[in-house]
Amino acid sequence: MKKILAIAALVFAGAAQAQELSNFAFGGAKQIVSPEIKGDSVTFRLNANYATVVDLYGNWLPGYGDKISLKKGTDGIWETTIALPQPAEIYTYNFIVDGVSVNDPQNYMVQRDGTRYLNMLLVPGTRTDVYKESSKRGTVSYKWYDSNILGINRRLTVYTPYGYEANPGKKYPVLYLLHGAGGDEEAWSSMGRAAQILDNLIEQGKAEPMIVVMPNGNPNQQAAPTFGLPTTQLNFRDPANANAYVRSLCEEIVPFIEKNFRVIAKPEKRAIAGLSMGGGHTIAASALYPKLFDYICPLSAAGNATVDQLKALKKEGVKLYWVGCGKTDFLWKGNEALIANLKEAGLEHTFYVSEGGHIWANWRLYLQTFAPLLFK
């Protein structure tokens, strides 16, 4: 029984060819690299001998209509070299081939934004170090739970930190991390790099080991639209359904997590943060359930709390109220109004102001900035 089976290289090669193939228009056998970062520049390449015009669109370009032209080489490879976008961040891009938007077939790194798949360009730098894979990684799980308030079975994402399984006697604090409109329960783990950011900060000793719960904040959805599941028919304009999602979060999701994971079920070990619509959910959940969360971080938030609500939070001894917003965010004025109410309520807070607007680059930056402040 010691004889080793001969599963030859031949077999592997044969099987590789035989996998189901999509009918890719890009049939080039020539191996090219794209994007290729060298020093301060980056080269994009596309093998498309048949094409007449190839352009590059990137989310770092000044306007959405702007583009960069690629030039065709004698080998049919289109190419352009540009200065690396700054600051160091994750940028997204795609090619436009004869007017049709396509992904870079050489770049495996893809984010899903709603129903769109976008290629990523990670520009190295201090700020992006925590977006890379660390060596001690947590577990990402997709779980389903029943929401009686919303009347559907729903999916959520849970990150448990490295060491969760190896330390069965240990209990953890929990961060509830909420996405914006157009997002779903995969937004923070896909576009937000939440798992990588937490892995790195925890490994470096900068953040407490914590569980991160990323629910789906669209109250009519069972799960990400990629599941193709029907949406609910609940009428959210009916006053009886006011704040239905926030109620579901606080009265159903929090108990579900505290039942199924080893958590420290105390306000001082619960944090809530969210971007845009999820920032509104963060403000609302903390205002409507002032005893639940001691760490509250609305990011580029859509929404405000009343001075009375914020005074109530002060009375409850909230430990952190951390507001993040970009200078050019279209919700800037609303965030200023929130800060004004916080001041009037006398609730100690941080107003973290960044460059730029309503973009994931800011939300990744905010997460890596406030996560080290939690549960300390």
Added chain:
Amino acid sequence: MKKILAIAALVFAGAAQAQELSNFAFGGAKQIVSPEIKGDSVTFRLNANYATVVDLYGNWLPGYGDKISLKKGTDGIWETTIALPQPAEIYTYNFIVDGVSVNDPQNYMVQRDGTRYLNMLLVPGTRTDVYKESSKRGTVSYKWYDSNILGINRRLTVYTPYGYEANPGKKYPVLYLLHGAGGDEEAWSSMGRAAQILDNLIEQGKAEPMIVVMPNGNPNQQAAPTFGLPTTQLNFRDPANANAYVRSLCEEIVPFIEKNFRVIAKPEKRAIAGLSMGGGHTIAASALYPKLFDYICPLSAAGNATVDQLKALKKEGVKLYWVGCGKTDFLWKGNEALIANLKEAGLEHTFYVSEGGHIWANWRLYLQTFAPLLFK
């Protein structure tokens, strides 16, 4: 504190617009449906007023070069209606717009095959009922473990059945489910619909509640290529590294699972199945570790076991040796050779022969066919 916050519909709409947008060439505001199934036909639509030629490629077409032309309406919507492909299965397709391959922007249902994203068409029928979402769903987790044999930290997918969390005293049998060349640890959950198939079979009482472990079978990979992680430099032609992945599976992954999940750690509660290269791994793992698995299911397998190895399995009291293969599979002869050895060894077995070749439609069919036979 009872005052409800006014996070108005206005805010939601604003936030939706403000999400990061990709620069989609398809800017049409007109709402269209694609694909639309009506009775025995299906209509595909694409809003592409600028395009000169729009074709549809589908994996049900006779040859990979074949295509179906769409016709442009006066509203700029391209359309074609065809008979639903048969048999009922999940098919994949894409559009070719002026020579460029693109996904159907109206179809949220997407599978990832290696580095390609393919739109899905689910044709309703008895065979595909188990591919749909059931109402009692298990959890899908992505975990990382250290492989000393392969010298890397690696990612694997684990399905735990509905009820796993609610029954903390219950232990479960485990199916190790292996992908083929070109695949990775997400192949069975994405293209194979493994979670949906198990959810449905378990909910219907047809299969035992079981844990399903889907590792990455490419020994040089840490994780799916979408992670962009470096591959190992291990020389797999070095005889010292022979069967390195199979050894890692049996000596590292099985113990990792049995330590971190509530499993019944006995041969009669362990099954192994795999397709193509993973079928080879299945044959090899069961032959090299004849005491480990009592249920062995090579699917369209690349590989064979010796008569002596199969006799040893018979001696160990293996309960199921289930071989699946399509009549037109390019590995058909190899599977016949495996069956011949099984006969010569006197090891009771099943040879499940399907139509078609080396395709996911068959592997989904095999999974729903053999899963009810496990652990009984």
